[in-house]
Amino acid sequence: MQALRAIPSIAWVPLFILWLGIFETSKIALIAVGVFFPVYLGVMARSCRSIARSSRSARTFRLSGPAMIRRILLPAVLPAYVVSLRVGLGLGWMFVVAAEFMGASEGLGFC
Numbered sequence: 001m002q003a004l005r006a007i008p009s010i011a012w013v014p015l016f017i018l019w020l021g022i023f024e025t026s027k028i029a030l031i032a033v034g035v036f037f038p039v040y041l042g043v044m045a046r047s048c049r050s051i052a053r054s055s056r057s058a059r060t061f062r063l064s065g066p067a068m069i070r071r072i073l074l075p076a077v078l079p080a081y082v083v084s085l086r087v088g089l090g091l092g093w094m095f096v097v098a099a100e101f102m103g104a105s106e107g108l109g110f111c
Contacts, residue, residue, distance in 0.1 A: 005041065009034040009095065013102055027099035034095035035088040042084030047077045 012033055016026035051073060058068045 001040070005037045010098060013098070017102065022102070027102060030099045030102070031092055031095040035092045038091055039081075039084040039088040042087060043077060043080050046080035046083070051076050
C-alpha cells in the first residue's frame, strides 16, 4: 500500500486516461484513488494499531466475535474513521476539480 501511496495522485491522470479512456470512468477512478489512501492510512495509523491491547483483554473476558466488534473495535475505530473521512472529503473536492479538467466533455473543464 505504501508503494502506491508514494505516487502523487495527480500522476495517476495519464495512466487512468490510458487504461480507462477519457470518459467518466477515469475521472471516478482518479477521485477514488485520491480519497482512498488518506482514509485508509488515517484509520490504520490512528486506531487499528492501538486495538491490540484491548483485543487481548477482550479475549481474557471471553467476549464473542460480534461482542468484541460492538464493544471494542467500533468505538476505537469510529473517531479516526470520521476524521479520515473529513480529510478525504476535502481531498475529494480537490480531485473533482482536477478530474473535470481532464478532457471533459461536460462540466467545469468543457469550454
